[in-house]
Amino acid sequence: MSNTSANILDIKNIEVRYDNVILALHDVSLKVPKGKVVALLGANGAGKSTTLKAVSTMLASERGKVTNGSIEYDGNAIDKQTPSQMVGLGMVQVLEGRRCFGHLTVEENIISGAYSRKLSKGDINQELEKIYAYFIRLKERRKSQAAFTSGGEQQMIAVARAMMAKPKMLLLDEPTMGLAPQLVAEIFNIVKELNTKEGVSILLAEQNTNVALKNSDYGYIIETGRVMLDGTAQSLLNDDKVKELYLGISKKGRKNFRDVLKEESLTKRSN
Amino acid sequence: MVDELLFFMEVLVGGLLAGTMYSLVALGFVLIFKASATFNFSQGAMVFFSVLAFCGFMQDFNIPFVLAFILAALLMVVVGLCTERLVLRPLMNASEDTVLMATIGLGYVLEGLAQAAWGVEVRRLDLGIGDFPVPWIADNLKLFISALDIFAGLVAALMIIGLFLLFKYTKIGLGLRAVADDAGAASSIGIPLKHIMLLVWSAAGVVALVAGCMWGARAGVQFALVDLALKALPVLIIGGFSSIPGAIVGGLIIGATEKVLEVYIGPFFGGAIEGWAPYVLAIFFLLYRPEGLFGEKIIRRV
16 A cells, blocks of 8 residues: 555654553654654653654563554554564664664674665665765774764664665654754754655754754654643744753853852852 | 604694594584583583484484485584573573573483484494595605594584675674674564574584494494583683684693593503593683683673
8 A cells, every 4th residue: 555645754642651550651753754854852751762663563572562653654553563674664663762783893883784785795885885975974983893983973873774775764863962053053953864865754853952843843752641732843943932942042142060069158148 | 852752742743633523522512601601511412412313314214324414414514403492481581590500401302302213222324434544644754643533634624614695794693693782672672582593503413423423333322422521621721712713722722631641641650541631621711811811802881
């Protein structure tokens, strides 16, 4: 059955439990239109990773289960698939924390992403060159052991590895975690490029609200396993609540760490 | 003086070659440790099971040598298949300790099945290579070295080269190394864990068969093979649990030191130190180099 709808991913009211008891997602619904970048925003423990793993079917390996609702990918329901079948269908997840194969070289890491495809040696080299065009840095380090590369390079390896599977859709779980601002920008530039040039649809979980929204088409904000707010990226960036809670900008002016400390010391002195 | 030196050489070479037999057993452990991150306690039972089946095919059914070997190897692939399906897959999310306990249970099942199918008496296995000194070497170098030892050394070398090529240059080898590093990440990019497990357990089964043939030809195919396989434990502690070259070098070190110690230091302890000397060596390694000589260092970026 071919997919005629405009959405590559359609999550309807899913509930997820771990170990049959712990309720991680109460009610999450979201859509990813074909060829778009959608940001999934929220604090630690809000349910971002759980949502992504429900989609990639990696939940089972952590004793998690979708106990209610439905997920449709490319027009077909996801329920009995294994992660490797999902990769075969063109859905690849880049796990939180990069998770490179430390003892393999950079190039071996990237090639391992093509495992699910039947490619000849020549095809693999051709694909590699295509990938290196996006990740120029990695080409220089192709022979290094992945564990000895920097955090930013490891994130690039993880994305490059996923791209070798020729995905229609990428699930990126906190790709900028712990990276310096220039690297955050570099990673997002690459993601944006992959989206526009390769036509990959992207669902992106991030805590880095500002940068994520600036590079997305649409955004969802989740808290304690529920979608609290959604809208176009532009409307979320201009939303007062989002500004206050996630971007650290209140109406009174910029609220930063120094202001908080100052307020605290003032209240202490008055006591 | 020259005689003494020759005698030492003989002990050393004999030990090294006997060590390759330990290496062969240790190889099976390494394969499974790489993929499952667990010590496979049933490896000894797999050695016993496979070689007893091999003897059974030849002696009870009069199947020719080569065909019987192929049948026994296929049987080990079936054992690998059943292990993946019945033991490993249901324990997919269980802790490594649980899998470890399961391998102990699997060992008992295999021991029982082997004896139920083929009986309990000691069988003789004739590989067509005698366990006696090679005349040519004895005449020219004045060293008494067993032909079986030399053969075992050659077989071990071939298996290592084969496995090295498999891991380094094939797609499934790359998949295995990826799973060994991070099984979760491997499955996220579409490497099917069950194929890798199946490959590894089958390969370990075939390695067990080869090791069983060597040991069986020397000591008879009997239940004691199960315990003998535990000699691989000090080999692995010295060589490193996840390293194929480590299994080889560890085996050589254990083989050589146990023979040399037995001959030169043994008399002070009233002999028979072969049985425990390797474990003493292993304790020193655990104290001063716990990852073993070739074990993958835990890489930690600072």
